[in-house]
Amino acid sequence: MLTDQGAGTSDFFVPDLCRVRAVFLLLVTSELLVLVLAIVQAEAGWIDWNYFGLLSLFVQWTTLTSAALICLLRQRLARLSVARASLSIVAIVLLDVLAFSLFADSVLHPQPGIAVWQGIAKKLLLALLIVLMVLRYFYLQHQWQQQREAEMQAHLTALQARIQPHFLFNSMNTIASLIAVNPDKAEDAVLDLSELFRASLRTFDQLIPLARELDLCKRYLAIEALRLGDRLTLDWQIGAGLEHQAIPPLTLQPLVENAVYHGIQPRPEGGTVRIEAQARGNFVYLLVQNPKPDQNDRQHEGNRMALANIQLRLQALFGEPAVLKHSHQNDIYTVTLRLPRQSANGRGNARTRT
Structure with missing residues (x-):
């Protein structure tokens, strides 16, 4: 915009x-x-x-x-x-x-x-x-x-206030089960969960650095990894020099959440979530892949609503150069974001999880 x-x-x-x-x-x-x-x-x-x-x-x-x-x-x-x-x-x-x-x-x-x-x-x-x-x-x-x-x-x-009840309950149950056997992991999970809630309350940022959004995704996936274990495999492909790329807050994290909720959780064998960020010319391409969700699942309607919400925000902030696409190929569901290459004005990036 x-x-x-x-x-x-x-x-x-x-x-x-x-x-x-x-x-x-x-x-x-x-x-x-x-x-x-x-x-x-x-x-x-x-x-x-x-x-x-x-x-x-x-x-x-x-x-x-x-x-x-x-x-x-x-x-x-x-x-x-x-x-x-x-x-x-x-x-x-x-x-x-x-x-x-x-x-x-x-x-x-x-x-x-x-x-x-x-x-x-x-x-x-x-x-x-x-x-x-x-x-x-x-x-x-x-x-x-x-x-x-x-x-x-x-x-x-509305998007920032949409922390799913099922995710909250699952996270609290996971934390409760870890307190006795692994208090360090339980503490890390509490910190990650608090950071997710803090992000949901920051409604004044229109654009933030990509590094902050990726950090939020890592915190969410760390919590889900405690619950899903070996069923959740992650493949990160993040290009160099994209830390300050401008992105609307809670753009990538809901896509990652949908990938876990629709593509990994229903499958007994689990699967791989691939997150990719690459710069090509004047644009930055962000990609989230997961096993193809069941089209008959009613939860898939929520996925379409999240995509429509993100598309509306991208058009309002960037205009026509910003594109959101989703596709199915070889039982793989892919969501691709194209953003114009520009730096965010936001400061105070969140601590990056290692």
Whole structure:
């Protein structure tokens, strides 16, 4: 998910007009409007090409200069209320249109008359209507984006609060059985379980380093290994230099949990869970493999819900570059994550289990 540059501008409803994509969209939209006006203006034929050329030159210059002024004043505008910021932007655009109209008419009409001033007034009125419509669109788009982020945060909170009762009960029973025979392992299990609960309560992190997420997976698997014993085999394939790769919290751990719960636990002979992380070009690929779960098992529905939840969060944070896929091949179930290569801002990575 792209965020606005500059402190204090992330909540501003007008997109960052310093970006090439935003300016390009404005130019394309304004050019389509010019095309419509040129078609309407034509008295003979489909389009008045002279009118189209002159109006295109005028509109493109006013669009570019207005975008540049709003870009330069963005941080100041972001400190204002929505109403004051909108009025300021309207004033900037109208003054820009007025300046270019006076310049153009001084070249084309050295001695302006009433008709010239009427033409300028029409340009200002048209610019006012267009700016108001564009600002309204920006405001609604911003409100939709905020709602989407709120929904994403709600999904994250729900996911972080979803420590399965069966896992909690199994873990407590395992710890209780170890207290008498192996108190050191029981203590380690308590520490691992507390770390899992601590992670479920951290709802303010949007991105964390991959090392922290992997540490959480290792703590979860250490607890499950106490219960499953030799039935659980782990295969770690983690590439070098990925410790600070940005990943949403509780993204990989639920996939590992599903791999154990759906792929290992129902099988008397157990199986292997493979966790892989590799960098390829501008992306990092994360892979979780386990024996294919039983499609008739009702628990598989929970697996699909977890995948949909993670997919929603990835799209909200990274956009289209982030991909989540799952597949079956040769009785092996694979979930693959593709994340754009970037570092997390999070600090204080959890202690890595050895």
